Amino acid sequence: KKSGSCKKLYIAGCLPRYIENITTGSKQEKEYKSVLLNIDGIIDSVKIYGCFAPKIKATHPWLSYVKISEGCNNNCAYCLIPKLRGGLKLRATMDIIKEIEILSKKNVKEIIFVAQDTTLHKDLTRILKKTAKIRNIRWIRIMYAHPKHISKKLISLMANERKILKYIDLPLQHCNDKILKLMNRGYCKSDIERIVNLLREKIPEIVIRTTFIVGFPGETEKDFDELKTFVKSMKFDRVGVFPFSRENGTKAYNMKGQIQEKVKNDRLKKLMRLQERISYVKNKALMGKTLDVIVEKIVDADKTFKKRMTYNFIGRSYRDAPDIDGFVYAYSFNISKIKLGDIVKVRVNGCSTHDLYGVMIDSRRKTG
Template identity: 45%
Template sequence: MNYNVGLVSLGCDKNRIDSEIMLSKLSKKGYNIVNDEIQADIIIINTCGFVNSAKEESIDTILEMAQNKKYGRCKSLIVTGCMAERYKEELLKEIPEIDAIVGTGNYYEICDIVYKTLNNEKGIVKTDNLNYNFDYEERILTTPNHYAYIKIAEGCSNRCSYCIIPKIRGNFRSRNIDSIINEAKYLSRKGIKEIILVAQDSTMYGADIYGKKMLHELLKKLEEIDGIEWIRVMYCYPERITDELIETIANSKKICHYFDIPIQHVSNKILKQMNRASTKEDIVSLINKIRYRIPDAVIRTSIIVGFPGETKEDFDELKEFLHSYKLDRVGVFTFSPEEGTIAANLPNQIDEETKNERKDILMKIQSEISFEKNKALIGEIVDVIVDGKVKNNKYYGRTSKDAPTIDQQVLIDANDDVINIGEIIKVKINKALTYDLMGVVYHESCK
């Protein structure tokens, strides 16, 4: 019998890659991959367990999928990923429909686990393989056909006081360069034009296996691959962005002038309590350096508000920083007290109402900055990678300054042009929205 497998992937793009590898392994074993859980004999939920909102989404999804064991054709319900690693006993106890728990470092065993559950083995737990070695694996891409993520490292050896990741993903460990290059070539052969490098700390890449940070060298080798047109780097810790890395990006025609730098805060007091390695002065110096060397660089960051002990003065410092440095893309998150972290037990916890008020204030400031920056682009001609079609001659895409799913889009009027999804085209911007742009296909003859 050919069984159908449905997989729901939650959380980050590193999790997505694990899901894609599992799908490939199962497909090679003869399982049919389906997108509708109603048609699935085996349902896998690859969970996120990073913050409270992610945990709630994971639980809601598991409970929803569990209904298919009661009323549908599902014979096997398997929970994988970060939440499985972190809460294995609780999940099995509270949701008896779950047949197997698979941790972050055990997804390579998915075929054997599926086989066992189909043969009536229940309560299977495979976890605690945190520091597993990983290498290039074929995968079934769940992204559109023109972009894909590449995981260049796994785990994290930073010990930010609010973060649980090292306990559920293990210590930082890089893949070797040849493995990454082989994967990028494989993706290029499949028609991928944009590759997005991800890790918990991309700027640490290579330090553990080569004795020095090697992200800039990796990028130079990736540039040589035919077919790859855009290379994007995510999750760059500010203290590890070297002059060599900035120069490599500045001198490249393929590497996007896009810096994803999670600063989290700018109050030195709060940064110290977060156990971050940067100071406000370091962060400001880095921003100035990047903008001086690469004037068109886009800087994206994430900020945590409501960290224990964050005073009005600390928050005012954040507001002033946003007003002064006008970063291009900003995500604001409220502090989530994660059990097992130092920050969860710190005194002077902030109430939820105050956290949310501070988040709203920062997002209002950033929305005004974003709108002004977008208005300045009206009349500009930009390269846009086409991500999809809305209807008739209307499409949407992104500039090289925007990552998929998290940054803004360009809404494109193609007029009578025929546009292919994944194509990189010229677009003239004619309207600005707060977080999106609008434009028309541009031809040289339009001059």
């Protein structure tokens, strides 16, 4: 805004409420005072919206995030969201379905269900079944499933409904029972093992994405070693690691045993390095396999990766949620015939830690 290129600046989401809650005289007050002085207004977007509410689509035209609830009742010790966004408010099932029908008429193919905790919606399986019946919708993805609320009914539906992607985002945050209790997550290590084993038994091709917090107050070297051993043995497909962030107003803010930033960052790096090796081995195991890929970018001229892999389009498979996971870089001998948003078949013939490389096969079987 200072440079003049931004004419108006508004803030929305959690931030305005966070600022409202800042204690007078605190360090944060000074920090955010300058934000407040420079903005033109606040948009209160923390509410349940209806299917006809005007929205600006900020994603590719072929995918859409659909929010099924607002707020959260879980009260994790490190999280401000229940304070900022309030308790759980469910969106009506038929309103959600109406929104998806409208989106499907605008050529949206991939629906990504989001909420603070999607598995808290009591009608989740019905919403999924109804969405799967909408003709143009091809891929259904579930994000933010809480390990405490994931049900056998949901797992069985995921296993049997072709349109529900065999992908789940399951934030675990830690594996050590003492830390999980301090975090108020409502489950223990053996619960996690049971859920992950069940998911893998019922859905062998399942991709599990998870997140961990390192440096939570009270996390000793021994607890962190336990987390490393756990990550090594569970072999998750995708892992995000975050250093514990001490948010004023949360229970964890005043907990004893706060960890130095340097230690948190060291632990983060160690865990990420460990996961990188696992991700690479997992990607390597996909060589020779054929995956459906949604085309997201067609490159003007053939490009080469590491002087070996030539590609002329980029997409995502069921293994890749937008913005957080990897890509599939692929080559098509019929590039002029494919369009953005098509779902095509790609045979994997190369990989890096996060991405796959391949060749589009049999253009007559293009399914988009």
